[in-house]
Amino acid sequence: xxxxxxxxxxxxxxxxxxxxxxxxxxxxxxxxxxxxxxxxxxxxxxxxxxxxxxxxxxxxxxxxxxxxxxxxxxxxxxxxxxxxxxxxxxxxxxxxxxxxxxxxxxxxxxxxxxxxxxxxxxxxxxxxxxxxxxxxxxxxxxxxxx
Amino acid sequence: xxxxxxxxxxxxxxxxxxxxxxxxxxxxxxxxxxxxxxxxxxxxxxxxxxxxxxxxxxxxxxxxxxxxxxxxxxxxxxxxxxxxxxxxxxxxxxxxxxxxxxxxxxxxxxxxxxxxxxxxxxxxxxxxxxxxxxxxxxxxxxxxxxxxxxxxxxxxxxxxxxxxxxxxxxxxxxx
Amino acid sequence: xxxxxxxxxxxxxxxxxxxxxxxxxxxxxxxxxxxxxxxxxxxxxxxxxxxxxxxxxxxxxxxxxxxxxxxxxxxxxxxxxxxxxxxxxxxxxxxxxxxxxxxxxxxxxxxxxxxxxxxxxxxxxxxxxxxxxxxxxxxxxxxxxxxxxxxxxxxxxxxxxxxxxxxxxxxxxxxxxxxxxxxxxxxxxxxxxxxxxxxxxxxxxxxxxxxxxxxxxxxxxxxxxxxxxxxxxxxxxxxxxxxxxxxxxxxxxxxxxxxxxxxxxxxxxxxxxxxxxxxxxxxxxxxxxxxxxxxxxxxxxxxxxxxxxxxxxxxxxxxxxxxxxxxxxxxxxxxxxxxxxxxxxxxxxxxxxxxxxxxxxxxxxxxxxxxxxxxxxxxxxxxxxxxxxxxxxxxxxxxxxxxxxxxxxxxxxxxxxxxxxxxxxxxxxxxxxxxxxxxxxxxxxxxxxxxxxxxxxxxxxxxxxxxxxxxxxxxxxxxxxxxxxxxxxxxxxxxxxxxxxxxxxxxxxxxxxxxxxxxxxxxxxxxxxxxxxxxxxxxxxxxxxxxxxxxxxxxxxxxxxxxxxxxxxxxxxxxxxxxxxxxxxxxxxxxxxxxxxxxxxxxxxxxxxxxxxxxxxxxxxxxxxxxxxxxxxxxxxxxxxxxxxxxx
Numbered sequence: 001x002x003x004x005x006x007x008x009x010x011x012x013x014x015x016x017x018x019x020x021x022x023x024x025x026x027x028x029x030x031x032x033x034x035x036x037x038x039x040x041x042x043x044x045x046x047x048x049x050x051x052x053x054x055x056x057x058x059x060x061x062x063x064x065x066x067x068x069x070x071x072x073x074x075x076x077x078x079x080x081x082x083x084x085x086x087x088x089x090x091x092x093x094x095x096x097x098x099x100x101x102x103x104x105x106x107x108x109x110x111x112x113x114x115x116x117x118x119x120x121x122x123x124x125x126x127x128x129x130x131x132x133x134x135x136x137x138x139x140x141x142x143x144x145x146x
Numbered sequence: 147x148x149x150x151x152x153x154x155x156x157x158x159x160x161x162x163x164x165x166x167x168x169x170x171x172x173x174x175x176x177x178x179x180x181x182x183x184x185x186x187x188x189x190x191x192x193x194x195x196x197x198x199x200x201x202x203x204x205x206x207x208x209x210x211x212x213x214x215x216x217x218x219x220x221x222x223x224x225x226x227x228x229x230x231x232x233x234x235x236x237x238x239x240x241x242x243x244x245x246x247x248x249x250x251x252x253x254x255x256x257x258x259x260x261x262x263x264x265x266x267x268x269x270x271x272x273x274x275x276x277x278x279x280x281x282x283x284x285x286x287x288x289x290x291x292x293x294x295x296x297x298x299x300x301x302x303x304x305x306x307x308x309x310x311x312x313x314x315x316x317x318x319x320x321x
Numbered sequence: 322x323x324x325x326x327x328x329x330x331x332x333x334x335x336x337x338x339x340x341x342x343x344x345x346x347x348x349x350x351x352x353x354x355x356x357x358x359x360x361x362x363x364x365x366x367x368x369x370x371x372x373x374x375x376x377x378x379x380x381x382x383x384x385x386x387x388x389x390x391x392x393x394x395x396x397x398x399x400x401x402x403x404x405x406x407x408x409x410x411x412x413x414x415x416x417x418x419x420x421x422x423x424x425x426x427x428x429x430x431x432x433x434x435x436x437x438x439x440x441x442x443x444x445x446x447x448x449x450x451x452x453x454x455x456x457x458x459x460x461x462x463x464x465x466x467x468x469x470x471x472x473x474x475x476x477x478x479x480x481x482x483x484x485x486x487x488x489x490x491x492x493x494x495x496x497x498x499x500x501x502x503x504x505x506x507x508x509x510x511x512x513x514x515x516x517x518x519x520x521x522x523x524x525x526x527x528x529x530x531x532x533x534x535x536x537x538x539x540x541x542x543x544x545x546x547x548x549x550x551x552x553x554x555x556x557x558x559x560x561x562x563x564x565x566x567x568x569x570x571x572x573x574x575x576x577x578x579x580x581x582x583x584x585x586x587x588x589x590x591x592x593x594x595x596x597x598x599x600x601x602x603x604x605x606x607x608x609x610x611x612x613x614x615x616x617x618x619x620x621x622x623x624x625x626x627x628x629x630x631x632x633x634x635x636x637x638x639x640x641x642x643x644x645x646x647x648x649x650x651x652x653x654x655x656x657x658x659x660x661x662x663x664x665x666x667x668x669x670x671x672x673x674x675x676x677x678x679x680x681x682x683x684x685x686x687x688x689x690x691x692x693x694x695x696x697x698x699x700x701x702x703x704x705x706x707x708x709x710x711x712x713x714x715x716x717x718x719x720x721x722x723x724x725x726x727x728x729x730x731x732x733x734x735x736x737x738x739x740x741x742x743x744x745x746x747x748x749x750x751x752x753x754x755x756x757x758x759x760x761x762x763x764x765x766x767x768x769x770x771x772x773x774x775x776x777x778x779x780x781x782x783x784x785x786x787x788x789x790x791x792x793x794x795x796x797x798x799x800x801x802x803x804x805x806x807x808x809x810x811x812x813x814x815x816x817x818x819x820x821x822x823x824x825x826x827x828x829x830x831x832x833x834x835x836x837x838x839x840x841x842x843x844x845x846x847x848x849x850x851x852x853x854x855x856x857x858x859x860x861x862x863x864x865x866x867x868x869x870x871x872x873x874x875x876x877x878x879x880x881x882x883x884x885x886x887x888x889x890x891x892x893x894x895x896x897x898x899x900x901x902x903x904x905x906x907x908x909x910x911x912x913x914x915x916x917x918x919x920x921x922x923x924x925x926x927x928x929x930x931x932x933x934x935x936x937x938x939x940x941x942x943x944x945x946x947x948x949x950x951x952x953x954x955x956x957x958x959x960x961x962x963x964x965x966x967x968x969x
Contacts, residue, residue, distance in 0.1 A: 022842040022917060022919070022925050022927050023840065023842065023916060023917050023927045024840075024842075025839075025840060025841045025842060026839060026840035026841075026929075027839055028837050028838050028839050028852065030840075031838035031839075031840075032838075035706065035707070036707050038703050038705065040283075040284065040285045040286065041285060041286035043562070044560060044562025044563060044564065044705070045555075045560065045562070046560070046705065046706065048555065048838070049553065049555035049557065049560065050555075051554070051896070051899065051916070052896070053250075053251035053275075053276055054251075054276055054279065054280065054284075054286075057251075057275050057276045057277060057279075057280060058280065059840075060275070061277075061280065079280075081177070082177070082178075082184075082280060082281055082282070082283040083177065083283040084175075084176075084177035084283065084700075084701060085700070085701075085702055085703075086700075086701040086702060086703055087283075087703070088702075088703060089703050089704070089705030089706055089707045089708065090704075090705070090707035090708040090711065091690075091702045091703070091704060091708065096694060096697065096698060097694075097702065099686075099690075100686060100687065100690050100704065100708070101708075101712070103682065103683045103686045103687070103712065104679055104683050104712050104715070104716055106682075107678065107679030107680075107682040107683060108675065108676075108679050111675050111678045111679060111682075112675055115671060115675060118591075118594070118657075119660070119661055122590060122657045122658050122659050122660070122661075123658075123659070123660040123661075125656060125657075125658035126658040126659050126660055129658065149645075149648075149649040149652070152645040152648065152649070153642075153645055153649075155641070155645075156638055156641050156642050156645065159637075159638070159641070160634065160638050162689075162692060162693065162696055163611070163615070163617055163634050163692075164631075164634065165696055166615070166617035166618070166692050166696075167615050167616065167617050167630050167631065167634075169695075175699070175701065
């Protein structure tokens with residue numbers, strides 16, 4: 001789907017790890033953590049998806065920190081200290097970000113309220129149009145009389 | 147009433163997007179601005195070892211503002227555009243400001259070729275993995291950090307830098 | 322005559338003819354004279370021919386390696402295989418806008434052929450010509466692919482390598498644009514209906530068109546996901562990046578529209594709501610292009626693609642302005658009436674529509690949120706897969722619940738059959754969720770399994786009800802089934818689509834929950850277990866394939882043959898593109914990526930193994946959904962070609 005990205009950003013292009021040594025072995029946990037972090041040089045790719053040099057280095061550092069016994073939270077904090085919260089693909093739940101996290105609820109409430117108002121009004125209009133039994137009989141008599 | 151909510155959406159969206167399109171991609175805020183520049187130690191590329199020693203440690207160069215430039219030989223054309231500008235800036239300010247280049251995720255041979263091509267005389271360290279870049283929260287090469295004499299990051303420029311921008315930011319970090 | 326001259330001529334011709342068509346439509350509207358409508362219909366034919374000519378001119382330049390125009394000079398290479406040369410037309414901005422304009426002209430032509438309502442025809446044509454004029458204008462004045470190049474090069478860089486890496490990329494954009502452009506027809510009908518004050522009938526008249534657009538959009542999204550999976554080399558099919566979101570927003574809005582449109586058709590309600598839906602769906606197609614071309618959202622490393630961004634922004638705002646202007650008239654004039662009980666088909670349809678609208682809202686807000694935060698606070702935030710996955714899980718579950726029940730309930734009430742079926746469905750939901758939990762699944766997966774069972778029972782129950790109706794008329798089982806399938810195209814097709822959606826949801830739940838990803842470097846001849854699979858690296862081989870250079874690893878999977886992941890080097894890219902070897906399986910896929918290799922001596926290679934369950938079923942589900950849509954719209958194609966009234 002990413003055909004539409006114009007690939008003209010040579011300024012920020014990336015290369016395969018140029019060193020002669022092979023990339024490190026990575027367990028699944030590394031990719032799980034990396035998928036929550038943004039690849040800094042890419043457009044819309046996480047550090048788990050991208051093969052940019054920075055992402056490879058990030059995965060290597062994640063693997064190293066895991067070996068040192070650091071938790072996923074600590075690892076994410078390490079990157080936040082360097083890149084800011086921009087590096088997290090799920091913004092932390094606080095401040096203005098609540099607007100985002102509560103978006104599904106806001107949407108359901110706002111649209112639901114709209115529906116409810118509409119239905120209440122439409123129902124009222126229908127009720128106004130309905131005739132009582134006496135009115136109906138009176139009308140029938142008039143029709144028969146004519 | 148509801149109608150005005152709809153209609154006001156149009157100028158609001160328009161203004162937001164218009165503003166979004168006017169942003170200068172070079173002006174990227176760094177979380178490091180105002181904070182001490184992360185220290186690092188890198189081995190220097192061979193041409194600079196005679197003058198600067200085998201290794202370069204940033205904290206050993208306090209007391210002078212530092213222009214820290216991240217680059218790579220595969221970063222074309224941006225790094226190629228700014229290399230002569232940086233060299234000219236170094237020659238002009240070298241007694242008051244230290245310039246240091248971090249060659250990032252590059253092959254040493256390619257880096258040396260680049261240095262020879264532009265005849266770069268300020269020192270360059272070699273960081274094949276790009277670890278220093280991550281410590282500085284680098285988005286992508288080229289990026290230039292301006293560090294004042296106390297060792298605090300004052301500004302970060304992303305993308306190729308212009309001569310005017312370079313001079314302006316250097317004046318800001320000069321004591 | 323050269324392609325450049327022919328192309329420019331065709332564009333000027335197309336622009337003028339489209340403008341003429343627009344003028345004739347306006348005249349027809351003011352003068353209330355059907356002769357102008359006939360003339361406008363002819364303008365639709367000739368402007369389509371002009372767009373075809375421009376299309377052909379660009380193909381001519383591409384296939385004959387003519388580098389004298391900007392588009393080929395910037396995006397073409399003589400070394401590309403022929404299919405890549407052909408598809409290069411929509412590989413970059415200018416060409417894809419030409420494709421868009423051509424398809425728009427095609428839809429205008431098709432829509433014009435079947436217009437019967439003299440009151441609405443001028444406005445329908447006028448709207449379509451207006452949209453078409455915009456695209457011709459952009460082509461002619463902003464992004465002209467035929468701009469002459471003073472000193473033509475003899476070789477160009479070729480199209481984006483990501484395109485050349487998989488044949489799907491030749492198909493996916495066309496499907497996507499067929500969907501995007503398709504929305505313009507119901508939109509034009511809606512605008513015309515509002516102008517002519519015929520608020521009720523347009524939803525029924527455009528149902529066929531809406532479904533066609535929906536089908537193409539669905540196909541485009543699935544094709545894009547499949548392409549992502551096979552090309553991007555990380556074993557995923559959907560990344561929630563802004564480009565993907567841009568294609569998902571119109572799909573969600575269209576899906577929501579299809580459901581409330583049924584309520585309008587049947588009960589005459591939600592007229593202004595439906596108009597809003599289709600306007601926003603159309604605006605979303607423009608919004609998507611704006612988003613991906615203006616650099617407004619790709620945050621840090623985006624640079625605007627010239628003046629295209631502002632032009633599309635202007636068009637987007639115009640569409641919204643026209644839409645809201647008409648909307649305020651509708652909501653002032655239309656006074657719907659009627660009561661809706663929540664436990665009835667229309668009640669649940671509304672519930673579904675509510676969830677679709679909310680999903681669209683969440684995607685829009687999530688996509689724009691970084692921009693909003695930066696504008697308000699100056700901070701930078703990112704919104705990506707971890708956020709969307711989290712919030713879409715409950716919304717998706719709600720949708721799956723409603724989806725099973727809504728078609729079973731009769732209009733206006735619950736009948737005993739539906740009540741019985743519902744109790745079966747809910748039992749299946751409870752039973753299978755509990756069973757999955759007992760077997761050790763997490764809550765999300767367990768609920769996914771339960772909801773799949775729930776929907777499976779729903780589909781069976783609905784079939785039983787349909788067949789039962791024919792049985793009561795004295796048919797045998799088989800005859801009753803065949804009659805039900807043949808006669809009830811809409812409910813049967815909808816059932817097929819719903820089953821496909823339930824299967825897709827199950828596949829997504831499993832593939833998200835149980836994906837395993839591991840990376841390991843192996844020496845030639847070395848054997849190791851990677852992500853649970855014993856792999857042996859046999860050899861590394863380099864191949865010169867003309868337009869690219871390939872490095873292929875031969876990897877033996879113990880007891881299961883060999884796999885050949887590759888790295889492709891394109892001359893225009895300084896980093897290689899991975900071409901993974903994907904082995905589809907009923908339970909899970911083995912997806913092997915060549916991550917890196919020893920460039921000096923070829924002694925080692927780094928492999929990444931991704932094992933994801935049920936991905937195959939996601940593509941099957943896509944096929945089922947498309948088949949369901951096709952089942953509903955297929956009788957209409959012949960009629961659309963003949964130009965007679967089409968209904969679905």
